[in-house]
Amino acid sequence: MRDPLPPGLLRRLAACLGGDALLTDPAERLAYGFDNSRRQAMPDAVALPTADAQVLELVRACRAHRVPIVARGRGTNTTGATVPVAGGVVVSFERMDRIRAIRPDDRLALVEPGVLNADLQVAAGAHGFFWPPDPTSAPYCSVGGNLACNAGGPRAVKYGAARDNVLGLRAVTGAGELVRCGAPTTKGATGYDFTRFIVGSEGTLALVVEATLRLVPKPAATRSLRALYTDVAAAAAAVARLMAQPVAPSMLEFMDGDCVRLAREVGGADIPEAGALLMIEADGDADTIAHAVAALSRAATGPGLLALDVAPDAAAREALWSARRKLSPALRTLAPGKINEDVVVPVSRIPALVDGVRALSAEFALPVLAFGHAGNGNLHVNILYHPEDAAESQRAIACMHRVFDLVIALDGILSGEHGIGLVKRDFLPRAIDPATLALMRAVKATFDPDGILNPGKVLPAAD
Known part of the structure; x- marks a missing residue:
């Protein structure tokens, strides 16, 4: 059992925030204790500030009592970054929306x-x-x-x-x-x-x-291309070609064969069978867009290409991107458990990453699907399993460890956009050397000398 918040702190926060902006009822607090990581912890109070001065006062008040503070947006993150594992006050910024x-x-x-x-x-x-x-x-x-x-x-x-x-x-x-x-x-x-x-x-x-x-x-013109390949190796090689030529795509998304099937069967996309797919977009001037499309088409063309099509209109383009956006939730139709790691490698090493992920899928006898932002080398590697099966759950965790080892061996990093949060915190020493970690801890101590801001997240405990 944690100690309750000091009455003096609650009075100070209530006076600072006013009205209904301090939530202490358990039923209200519960909604602010979880995020999209499916982890949960109960905050001791929830603050809903509307002004800079209120945020300043509540931080000073919490610091005086050494009470943790967890900042929260809409809780869409997947790493447990907004779960109040140490209790304290969740500061939700939903009312500072101007x-x-x-x-x-x-x-x-x-x-x-x-x-x-x-x-x-x-x-x-x-x-x-x-x-x-x-x-x-x-x-x-x-x-x-x-x-x-x-x-x-x-x-x-x-x-x-x-x-x-x-x-x-x-x-x-x-x-x-x-x-x-x-x-x-x-x-x-x-x-x-x-x-x-x-x-x-x-x-x-x-x-x-x-x-x-x-x-x-906003660009005056946008065009989308869909390139289908025999296998993931051919598509990964095309990514390297696309990023090595002068015309930068405005989007470059990758799907492996299983993701293509899901986009078709669950997302409703009109996509033929293929071993892999690239979604490529160009934007720019109306006068130059044709040149950009031609350059990207040439780069996408190579061994293993099955078909290359330009979306004929905005509706076709939106249908394709809609199917891509539905992929992540659609994965749970394959298995209820999902470990989603948004790893990043240099673009030139995407073929090695994709090959390695496929080998791990075979080794651990688990579906491991990859899709994502190939132009940045940022792929979402999804390990699917049945949580009620203890042996399968253990294999999924072991597979995740090996994915991280693979990424680091390819000179990559653990996260491109999801962050570290709670879920990947203990893996950080694999990717960052001790001297750099020590410098990060020193920065943290300067900004937050009492360690009240989101404790237990990002940085692992010092030895």
Whole structure:
């Protein structure tokens, strides 16, 4: 049993937040104790701030009592990053959902962390712009959550992930200080880049209260191509060719043969049988789009190509991408248990990664499917199993360990956009050397001297 929150802290938080913005009833708290990792823990209280000053005061109050704080967006992450394993106060930013400004002349937006990705896209689109990160959960995930795990999505191959599209932040550190980092400019060489420290830190360094986001003009024209291959090796080789030539695709997605079948049978996509598929997109000027499509088509053509088609219209393009978005939930039709690892390797090593994953599938006698953002070398490796089968569950865990070993041997990293959270925390020493880990712990201690921000996440315990 944990000790209850001190009455003095509860009174201070209630006075700071006011009204119905401090939840203490167990039934209300329960909804803030889990995320898409399917892990759960009960917070001791939930705070729903609406202003920067309230966030500052609640951090100072929690620090005075050494009470943990877990920042939360919409709980769509898959790594347990927002599960309050140490109890304390969950700070949900759902009420800090204002777009404070869109400045087309400066190509930027000022937003609060609770703004939904989809709402930002609508607001930016009214001015002819978009914000590049587009994870699968874009309709209901928050910008703050996108920043916490450095979310990407299909467009990252050309436009970058969240970290590449944040110009500046205002945030409250674990020391209870409101800091500003970055600037509303695309160039800057003034001191250390704390913006890039905080983006991707999963709420362990500071709580973001405002983000200055880089906006990009919407392209005048977009074309989608579908390339079908005899096997995954042929498709992986095509990825390497596509990324080695001058015309950058705006999206480049990979599906292995089992994913192609699921996209057809569960997602309803009109796709012939194939050993693998690439979804390729080009965007740009109406006058130059034909040149881009031709260049990408040439690069996609090679040994093992079965068919190469251009989507004839927007409806056909949307149908294909809709099937891709439905893939992750569709995997559970094969088995109820799923381990989804969003590993990354250099693009040139995708063929080796795909070959290695297929070998592990055979070795452990488990379905292991791969799809994802091939242009960044970021593939979602899905290990499927039946949780009620103890032996199969053990094989799934062992297979996951071997996937990580394979990725590291290929000079890759453990996560491209999901983050580390709780699920992958103990694997971090495999991928990061002791000196670098020590430096990360020192940064954490500077931002959060009492360790109250999202304890137990990202960094493993020191020996």
